[in-house]
Amino acid sequence: MTPPAVKVTPVSGFPELLPTERFVELHFLDTVREVFELHGFTPVETRAVEPVERLRGQGGDADKETYGIHRLAARADERGGSDGELGLHFDLTVPFARYVLENAARLSFPFRRYQIQKVWRGERPQEGRFREFTQADIDVVDIGELAPHVEAEMPLVIAEAFRRLPVGEFRIQVNDRRIPEGFYLGIGLTDVAGTLRIVDKLAKIGPDKVAAQLVEAGATDEQAAQALALAAIRTDDVSFVEQVRALGISHPTLDAGLESLAAVIDTGARRAPGTLVADLSVARGLDYYTGTVYETQLVGSEDWGSVCSGGRYDSLASDGRTTYPGVGISIGLTRLVHLLVTKRGLTASRSTPAAVLVAVVDEESRERSGAVAAALRARGVPCEVAPSAAKFGKQIRYADRRGIPYVWFPGAGDGGGDQVKDIRSGEQLDADATTWECPADDLRPAVVTRAG
């Protein structure tokens, strides 16, 4: 009797990768981590849950997108309890702010940390949008005052990581929220958040619809036109300042924002020419950003949306007495890898770490094959022993299916020595497991682009 068939279905928004895809993701994780550490960011991990009270009120739809957590056995009236209600974190910035407050006495400031973890958002999944995904964050937090130059440093670190990854050309768009805020106040639009939210859709729905929505929200035609004129400004140098001045609006908040953004763009233009752009339409949804904000798009794939975003927050971490202002930026690794794999054919050269399959001649000699494998591993060559003493043709096919480049044949040489075969070329040579050199390119799975 066979057991009844069980229907297995994916859970929408909770992606799982095939082995080759996971190798691509691991390569991205390794690279990002290496670059973060090269810049002196220290690793931190926070728990997956926070009291829902702390997750609330961060702007956007944080409330309805937060997953609550409770024991299945708990009755409804027990949920919460002494620990309060818990929710899964929806980003890494809010938990980090809490972590800083909790450990302020044991940390040294300015505190530079990186954090690579899963986050959860209870929204409707779409292409490149998931309910469970991995973010790779860097943040710098200081006590009381945060040096403005770190706002320029964040995107430069990201630029270095991206340059080492097969993502092609990219642009990091930078804005300072005080620019639109001061500008809107200067033209008499007092609903800054609401206006930002509408203007943020510019790239998606176009200027006409944005203007219509602004008017619907209470702006005059003139105000809508001015807001759009500001959002249209986009330069890769500091000339955006003159363009804003030419619009003839003045407000102290606007001035502060222009000065700050000019410093970031100026630094970027010198240290990473062509990657940073001042884009005055970038707004960001989360309410806690107070100054500089970042978004990142891959050139040619702008419709994917941002794959790396962040900004400055001045009051997210505060115990009421001391405030810890910070700035951070976060790579949406799951989105980035998923899109590169599905849209640009990124994959791995094989589906297993093994570079060598050690063949088994017969079950009586399995131990000899095991000894070969041990000798290879001792010298850092990932390998596995064939699962059965099948015909050599089948053992070779086992390796071929997985992309394992070499098959090792114990005792195949004339004098009873071993031989190793490169199954791509068919070349088979005498070899000794204690001296054989695996070509460096074959030692680990490589990230490659699928042909076609």
Next chain:
RNA sequence: GUGGGUGUAGCUCAGCUGGUAGAGCAUCGCGUUGUGGUCGCGAGGGUCGCGGGUUCAAGCCCCGUCACUCACCCCA
């Protein structure tokens, strides 16, 4: 949460006006008695998402439901 689309083999999909469930790819076996890939032959694999209804008869029509998916909202 709101609105549309789609559910048939592991994957991609056919399936006519309702009449006994199909193809390609993949998998496994044999040809090829210990060196793969090509080629040839063969085999296995299905509660047609689930539940109900109409009908002599439903993969097909109707209702419901679930899942997936696209758009909105929002965002990495």
